[in-house]
Amino acid sequence: MTGDTFGAGCAAVPTDASNPGSFTAMAKVPVATAASGNPVLKTLVTAVTKAELGDTLNSAKDITVFAPTDDAFAKIPADSMNAVLADQNKLKSVLTYHVVAGRLTPAQLAGTHKTLQGGEITVAGSGTSYTVNGSSKVVCGNVQTANATVYIVDTVLMPAS
Numbered sequence: 001m002t003g004d005t006f007g008a009g010c011a012a013v014p015t016d017a018s019n020p021g022s023f024t025a026m027a028k029v030p031v032a033t034a035a036s037g038n039p040v041l042k043t044l045v046t047a048v049t050k051a052e053l054g055d056t057l058n059s060a061k062d063i064t065v066f067a068p069t070d071d072a073f074a075k076i077p078a079d080s081m082n083a084v085l086a087d088q089n090k091l092k093s094v095l096t097y098h099v100v101a102g103r104l105t106p107a108q109l110a111g112t113h114k115t116l117q118g119g120e121i122t123v124a125g126s127g128t129s130y131t132v133n134g135s136s137k138v139v140c141g142n143v144q145t146a147n148a149t150v151y152i153v154d155t156v157l158m159p160a161s
Contacts, residue, residue: 006071006106006128008067009139009152012040019146023143030058030146031065040152043073052093057099063148064104064113066121068156069139074155097159106130106142119159133157155160 005013005023007157017024020037032054035041046066057065071142072082084090095115104113109130112122123132130138136155143150 005140005142007138007140007152009040009154010143013038013140013143026150027144027146029146031060031063031145031150032057034145034150035067040069040071041067043070044068046075047085047091050085051088051095053092053095058147059080060099060147062101062103063116064100064102065148065150066098066100066136066138066157067150067152068098068136069152069154072136072154072156088114093159094156097157104151105149109141109151114140115159117159122156 009159014022017067019025020038025034029086030047030081032048034071035048036045048057057063084094096117097119099116100113100121101116106128109123110125112120114120123130124134128141130141130151132138132153136153136157138151140152143152
């Protein structure tokens with residue numbers, strides 16, 4: 001599957017193809033490995049590692065990941081963030097809420113999608129402007145990895161308790 005990336009947030013991605021965080025490099029490796037090279041996804045990578053989801057995400061076939069930026073995690077009050085990081089089940093729940101089955105193209109993005117966590121997310125918008133669950137904006141979309149399409153978002157998505 002091909003397609004161009006879109007969104008102002010894509011400017012933060014390294015352009016040098018030899019950089020592990022570049023679009024070229026990310027397209028060749030599975031999603032958790034790809035994220036580990038991306039400079040704006042360090043907190044997400046830490047959370048995925050802490051939740052022991054790296055292998056699960058890397059071995060998944062054809063998924064779409066809504067990946068919160070470091071700034072998205074920074075919006076969460078530190079005490080709340082630390083509580084989630086300390087509770088592996090809660091952390092897994094939050095992280096798998098950001099993953100849906102199938103590689104969604106921008107044309108397929110709008111609508112309601114069941115997450116691996118079991119809840120649903122709703123994406124609205126078209127073209128190069130999308131929001132997830134009404135408030136989280138896609139800042140860099142249609143990023144390809146070996147097994148996933150990634151939409152980088154500016155707010156962490158929280159499943160209903």
